[in-house]
Amino acid sequence: MSVGNGGNKNAKNMPMKEGGREWSNGICSCFNDCGTCCMATWCPCVVYGRNKKRLEHLNRNGYPDPEHGGCFNGDCWVHCALTSFFGFGWILQIPLRGSIRSRYSIAGGGCGDCCSAFCCNPCELTQGSQEIALEEQSFVAQTHP
Numbered sequence: 001m002s003v004g005n006g007g008n009k010n011a012k013n014m015p016m017k018e019g020g021r022e023w024s025n026g027i028c029s030c031f032n033d034c035g036t037c038c039m040a041t042w043c044p045c046v047v048y049g050r051n052k053k054r055l056e057h058l059n060r061n062g063y064p065d066p067e068h069g070g071c072f073n074g075d076c077w078v079h080c081a082l083t084s085f086f087g088f089g090w091i092l093q094i095p096l097r098g099s100i101r102s103r104y105s106i107a108g109g110g111c112g113d114c115c116s117a118f119c120c121n122p123c124e125l126t127q128g129s130q131e132i133a134l135e136e137q138s139f140v141a142q143t144h145p
Helices: 027-042 044-061 074-086 090-103 110-119 121-143
Strands: none
Touching: 027 044, 027 121, 044 074, 044 090, 044 121, 074 090, 090 110, 090 121, 110 121
């Protein structure tokens, strides 16, 4: 269990292996969070922007973003423009997924990040959101035992 410079980064106590641990929720577990999954299906730019802002806030401040990522931030608009005009918004998700994996010591690499962002965009965004949410929820558990 890793607590420090933020909340619990392994809230489900996933076993650590040499290359890192598995995701707390599988790629097909997106239906556990139907609201985020639906938003990621129809407006992936919003979920991408929220995930990026939430992760950056945790990295920078060590506690959850009080705005929960907001709604239409600059990252959302860039993703929206790339998706609308070129169909390539998913490319922005690759480094974000890598940052999530790095923060939570999750095994994987750039090739897998690319494939999940391209092939299953809504599930990939939802999975990242769920991982960030687990750490955010651990702050509530720490302050209210």
